[in-house]
Structure formats: structure tokens, C-alpha cells
Amino acid sequence: MRNFKVTLAYDGSGYHGWQRQSNALAVQEVVENAIFKLTGEKVVVQGCSRTDAGVHARMYVLSMELESTITPRGIQLGLNSWLPDDISVIGCEECEAGFHARYHCKGKEYEYIVHNSRIKDPFLKNTAFRNTYPIDEVLLDKAAKDYVGEHDFKAFCSTACDKEITVRTIYRFDVRREGELVIFTVAGNGFLYNMVRIMVGTLLFINEGKIAADAIPRIIESKDRTKAGKTVPPQGLYLNKVYYDKEPED
Amino acid sequence: MRNFKVTLAYDGSGYHGWQRQSNALAVQEVVENAIFKLTGEKVVVQGCSRTDAGVHARMYVLSMELESTITPRGIQLGLNSWLPDDISVIGCEECEAGFHARYHCKGKEYEYIVHNSRIKDPFLKNTAFRNTYPIDEVLLDKAAKDYVGEHDFKAFCSTACDKEITVRTIYRFDVRREGELVIFTVAGNGFLYNMVRIMVGTLLFINEGKIAADAIPRIIESKDRTKAGKTVPPQGLYLNKVYYDKEPED
CATH class of the missing domain: 3.30.70.660 (Pseudouridine synthase I, catalytic domain, C-terminal subdomain)
Known part of the structure; x- marks a missing residue:
């Protein structure tokens, strides 16, 4: 498995916060769906933080593991083509196996x-x-x-x-x-x-x-x-x- | 009747343009409804321009006649309290009887x-x-x-x-x-x-x-x-x- 650090920006107006939930649309769900469309892999991403409904992010980091051989640039451009206009992948890099967006946040x-x-x-x-x-x-x-x-x-x-x-x-x-x-x-x-x-x-x-x-x-x-x-x-x-x-x- | 020149700003994202229409929400309809709530008067306002669906205005002028004795400042603050957050009255003045927002636009x-x-x-x-x-x-x-x-x-x-x-x-x-x-x-x-x-x-x-x-x-x-x-x-x-x-x- 390869591990990636992905940086997002999003306008939170249309979402019930970051964290996936059963009864309302969250940013995490939209991002995971885009990853599935791009790679065919069902992943659970690790976000750096929960943000509340309506809160925005100019920089939000998540980590995720993929089997795919896609390049970081390919992930960025590919996810952006699947994501709606209020969520943008502004950066993506491959990182060491243990990196976790929440646990390692300083x-x-x-x-x-x-x-x-x-x-x-x-x-x-x-x-x-x-x-x-x-x-x-x-x-x-x-x-x-x-x-x-x-x-x-x-x-x-x-x-x-x-x-x-x-x-x-x-x-x-x-x-x-x-x-x-x-x-x-x-x-x-x-x-x-x-x-x-x-x-x-x-x-x-x-x-x-x-x-x-x-x-x-x-x-x-x-x-x-x-x-x-x-x-x-x-x-x-x-x-x-x-x-x-x-x-x-x- | 008193004649007023009202200046609006609006984010057009949520509207099918300025002009009132039967099958979609337009800025004109929302403004006329707010005037009715404020004054009890059913007026047809004269807008300076049609704007298309999704187009914005930082300055949009309309003229309208009212029976009401309300002050221009009262119209501005009163309409703003009835209007949604994506439409704002940024100015209001009483003007000469013949002023028409579209015909007199230079x-x-x-x-x-x-x-x-x-x-x-x-x-x-x-x-x-x-x-x-x-x-x-x-x-x-x-x-x-x-x-x-x-x-x-x-x-x-x-x-x-x-x-x-x-x-x-x-x-x-x-x-x-x-x-x-x-x-x-x-x-x-x-x-x-x-x-x-x-x-x-x-x-x-x-x-x-x-x-x-x-x-x-x-x-x-x-x-x-x-x-x-x-x-x-x-x-x-x-x-x-x-x-x-x-x-x-x-």
C-alpha cells in the first residue's frame, strides 16, 4: 500500500462538516466517493480535524492508503475532476507509511x-x-x-x-x-x-x-x-x- | 404617491435573474415580496436592467412608487430585515416623480x-x-x-x-x-x-x-x-x- 498526504480547500456552506455521517452530506463522504470513482478503491480517509457544519477550510490535510499506481499529480487532477466546485485538492504527495493526518498534526x-x-x-x-x-x-x-x-x-x-x-x-x-x-x-x-x-x-x-x-x-x-x-x-x-x-x- | 430610487447589491447564484417570471425565483419577486411585508403595498418595481440567471450586481437601481410615509432610511433597514442575506439594499432616496430606473439610465x-x-x-x-x-x-x-x-x-x-x-x-x-x-x-x-x-x-x-x-x-x-x-x-x-x-x- 502507498500512503498519501492530500491537502484540500473547501467552502463548507453546503456540508454538514467534515465527518461522514448517516443522515447528512459531509465533506469526507464526497471525497471518498471521488477517490472511488478515480481509483475503484473504497478507502476511509483520515482527516486532520472534524470541522462543523458550515465551517470552511483553506487548508485541510487528510491521509489515505491506496493500492493504485497513480501519481500524486494524477490524484490531484483526477480527484478535482470528480469533486464538486466547492471542494478542491490543492496538494498531494506520497509520504512515509506511518503518516496519519490527525495523530501527527502538531x-x-x-x-x-x-x-x-x-x-x-x-x-x-x-x-x-x-x-x-x-x-x-x-x-x-x-x-x-x-x-x-x-x-x-x-x-x-x-x-x-x-x-x-x-x-x-x-x-x-x-x-x-x-x-x-x-x-x-x-x-x-x-x-x-x-x-x-x-x-x-x-x-x-x-x-x-x-x-x-x-x-x-x-x-x-x-x-x-x-x-x-x-x-x-x-x-x-x-x-x-x-x-x-x-x-x-x- | 412618493417615488423612490433604491440601490441593491445581490449575489445572483440563487436566482433566475432579475425579472419576475412564473416558473422560477427571480430577484424582482423577492424584492417586491419584501416591500409588501414592510409596507403592505403591492408594487411593481422598475429595474434598471434584466440580469441573467446567476449574474451578480454590486449596484442595481430600481425605482418604485409608494403611498407609505416611511423614510428612505426606514425603507433601507426595513427591506434588509425582510430580504434574504444574498440581496441587500445598499441605498435608498426619495426622488422626483418622473424618475424611472430603466428609461433614465445613461x-x-x-x-x-x-x-x-x-x-x-x-x-x-x-x-x-x-x-x-x-x-x-x-x-x-x-x-x-x-x-x-x-x-x-x-x-x-x-x-x-x-x-x-x-x-x-x-x-x-x-x-x-x-x-x-x-x-x-x-x-x-x-x-x-x-x-x-x-x-x-x-x-x-x-x-x-x-x-x-x-x-x-x-x-x-x-x-x-x-x-x-x-x-x-x-x-x-x-x-x-x-x-x-x-x-x-x-
Whole structure:
């Protein structure tokens, strides 16, 4: 068997997240079907992460084993011809036998895009979350630094989270503005269920004065989900980068 | 009755164009339904242009008469709360009684976006046309200048076109590159059915060597649709600006 590392990008608007499920269409199922059409092989691919319904990926890595003698370039172009236009194979390489997209992942970077405007932009319908309250991105960039470091992020985890260990390391968390867009970028060694969306929601509560600007350390300390802000909706969230070699502490 | 000039932006992906029709959902119908929900008035709005299924608008002007005493700002915010996220009212003003969005339109600017890449970008699925052949935007910008001026554009009109007079004036036609995107911008006093999409398709044929770089004047002369290039698909096309005051000869 040959082992491959495949990199995707997808617009998650039309999918119920990454993971294959019985009652709704997921990206994994569409990708596995395309692999079957291309190679005739029924494989179960290993994704680097579950993404939720409506969440996007600019870089998503999966690993898979194939019998086929097809070249990596042939896999990329072949899968792209079978995949719908909202899923794209942006890279493919053959890799060592043991490589596993999830187990060997060293870290990830997410981006969350807020459209900060009273007036809707029809072209951002599925690709940003609109928040009408004027955002002070300098204030939020400062507050976001309190997330950085190794902490128990239990307060920033959906109550549906099934992880026993909720300690994660955040390498950086930056907030910047590009016109009407406010962009939250966070990198860490791992993320709990809904963690990025709750971290961003907490910053938006700080912006609106519903949570104090210096409260993040106390919320972390509390380990209490109800102290943090609302979970912001999925359409603003992008899995941006996945790291395998070294920790992305740039 | 009060007369209003309303400016919209919309992502046309989910609609069968602007004009209300019996068997498919059009932007006009959705807008008129929102007006009814807001004001209780059944109005027929006058749009500046028909746009085809899948075509977008960054600026689309309609005029309408209302009995209501609502303010222009109230119309904008009220309609936006009733409209789906892919249609936005970006401006509204009360105007003189006789103003008509189509009859008084002095000119329009369209943009056509080509994603020039072998690899799909999932986020451009509905908002650009992917063309894999490497585009020489300098060559095409030069060739596009042959469209400028007053000409009979019968050769650049769908054979389904019902206009008797096919003379139009093109003010400018520019082609530029922004990374993987090649952007065609054309302004004129009016456009025939599918005219922009055939003009762009002809330039893409010039790029691919299927039509000579200096052939546009001869194609115009021929008045023969079969001499021009293919009609490119709708998802790359944007109605960009609509002019009422003076000709946009900037």
C-alpha cells in the first residue's frame, strides 16, 4: 500500500462538516466517493480535524492508503475532476507509511471573519459573520493576548465536548481590521469543540461591554462555560493552516 | 404617491435573474415580496436592467412608487430585515416623480471575473469563471480597445436578442490581472442580450489563438454572431455601476 498526504480547500456552506455521517452530506463522504470513482478503491480517509457544519477550510490535510499506481499529480487532477466546485485538492504527495493526518498534526491555525457593518454584503452571506456593533479591533487584539499560553480551556469548550483533558496551548491570537472585515487569527497545538467560536464570541462580548476587557484570565480560571461569551456562527470560521513539522511559533 | 430610487447589491447564484417570471425565483419577486411585508403595498418595481440567471450586481437601481410615509432610511433597514442575506439594499432616496430606473439610465459598467488557474478555488465557485489557459492580460487589454466607440454590436448579441437597433457606444474596456484573477471592466451606454459575455468570450478566444488579436473590428463589421467567441458563463459577471447623471467617460 502507498500512503498519501492530500491537502484540500473547501467552502463548507453546503456540508454538514467534515465527518461522514448517516443522515447528512459531509465533506469526507464526497471525497471518498471521488477517490472511488478515480481509483475503484473504497478507502476511509483520515482527516486532520472534524470541522462543523458550515465551517470552511483553506487548508485541510487528510491521509489515505491506496493500492493504485497513480501519481500524486494524477490524484490531484483526477480527484478535482470528480469533486464538486466547492471542494478542491490543492496538494498531494506520497509520504512515509506511518503518516496519519490527525495523530501527527502538531498544530493548527484558524481564522474567523466578522463583517462589521450595519448593511449586509450579499457576497459574504456564507463566508463571514455579520456583527453590527462597531468593533474596536485594537482593544480586542490586546484582550486576545490573554488566551496565549498553556491553559485549561474548559470554559471555552462546548458542553457537548467529550474530551477529558482540556488543556491546550495557544501560540498566538491576533485581531486586525481590513476595511469592514475584522479578522481573528489564532494558532495553537489543538482546539476543543467550538473553542475558537467561543473565544471569538467572548471577545465580541468584551467589545460590547458585556464582559470586562481584562476578564479572560478569570474566565479561564473558572472553567465555567457560562462565564464565556456566545458561540459565534460557523460561516465565519476557516481552518487556515495545519502544521506537521514544527510548532508554528513564528 | 412618493417615488423612490433604491440601490441593491445581490449575489445572483440563487436566482433566475432579475425579472419576475412564473416558473422560477427571480430577484424582482423577492424584492417586491419584501416591500409588501414592510409596507403592505403591492408594487411593481422598475429595474434598471434584466440580469441573467446567476449574474451578480454590486449596484442595481430600481425605482418604485409608494403611498407609505416611511423614510428612505426606514425603507433601507426595513427591506434588509425582510430580504434574504444574498440581496441587500445598499441605498435608498426619495426622488422626483418622473424618475424611472430603466428609461433614465445613461450608462452601465460591468465587470467579468476570470479565475485563471488549473486548480479550483472553492470560494470562487459561484463568483468567477475558471479558465485554465494562461491569460495574457496585456494582449487582451490592447485588443479590448477595439470595442471602444459607437458600433453596431449585432455580432455580439445572442441570437435570442429581440432588439431592432443594435448600435451601442462603449466608453472603455480594460483588462487587468490581480493574482490569479483576470478582471474585464467595460462601460457603455447600453448592452445587448449576452453582449458582455460574448465580448469576454471573444477576448478569451483571442488569448487561445482561436481568433486573431486584431480581428475585433472585422467581427463587428460582419454583424455575424458566429464570428465572435463563446458566451462565457454567468457566474463571472457583475453589474458594477449604473449611471444616471452624466456619461461615465472618466
